[in-house]
Amino acid sequence: MTEHGVEGLGGYGPGVTERGFPAAEIDTSRPHPARMYDYYLDGWDNYEVDRIAAERVIEAHPQVRLSARANRAFLQRAVRDAVRGGIRQIIDIGTGIPTSPNTHEVAREVAEGVRVAYVDNDPIVATHAGAKLTDAGNAGFALADVRKPETILQHPVVRELIDFSEPVALLLVAVLHFVKDEEDPAGIVATLGAALPAGSRLVLSHATQEPYEGYEPGRVDTAARDGVVNVYKNATAALTLRDRVAVEPLFGEFALLEPGLVRVPLWRPDGPVPGAEELNNTIFYGGVGLKA
Helix, strand or coil, X not given: CCCCCCCCCCCCCCCCECCECCHHHCCCCCXXXXXXXXXXXXXXXXXXXXXXXXXXXXXXXXXXXXXXXXXXXXXXXXXXXXXXXXXXXXXXXXXXXXXXXXXXHHHHHHCCCCEEEEEECCHHHHHHHHHHCCCCCCEEEEECCCCCHHHHHCCHHHHHHCCCCCCCEEEEECCHHHCCHHHCHHHHHHXXXXXXXXXXEEEEEEECCXXXXXXXXXXCCHHHHHHHHHHHHCCCCCCCCCCHHHHHHHHCCEEECCCCCEEHHHCCCXXXXXXXXXXXXXXXEEEEEEEC
């Protein structure tokens, strides 16, 4: 280990070891969105408090697992597309509980040696980072919060892995809906984007309560919306659902690539496209922007 807690090009943030965090440092008194998301994906790295909260979300919105899987598939397609476009380094903010294939595994299907800096604010993610994220080399984990973008950009793990003179793929997948309006999500993206050179990409997805425009009923299920939002009020991060007109400006100086900001199954699909009802039940918008 170096003085910064990084060894070579695969390591951990300050205070994080290959053994992870002591259990006492992991808050199990309140549900955490990353662990709830793990439960939606049928993972095992969650606690009873997370499972109870996740089941309440599923009761309010039974299709939440569909949304989580569609969102993850979008991430994988966007990562492959970025690497095919020549990008060889990725900052994945809001990593969540590692679920294979992880970002570095997807990227290296296309090109070997892609460097990935994983960032998350949940210590439990750090406990799994060595075994599932950083063991292959050219990958590291930084414990940091998206609400403090400067700390991410200056983190020793990120500085070790990422060459900011070369294009970067910045992943903010299912993250910004946990940032309140008063916490300035657009400003967060602008700060991160300002550090990246031309040719970089922003991969972003965001939850919405807005009905899919091609779905005949075309109405907001307010009971389901309120039920989901109320569950997250008791979690470590509240949920802020935004409409398309509020999500699109978050891209800032990143120009949206085709097909624009769409329901995630519609972003450059590699298989059959779902029908209108399934798209309506998939509550994530997703898009990829290019910095000119």
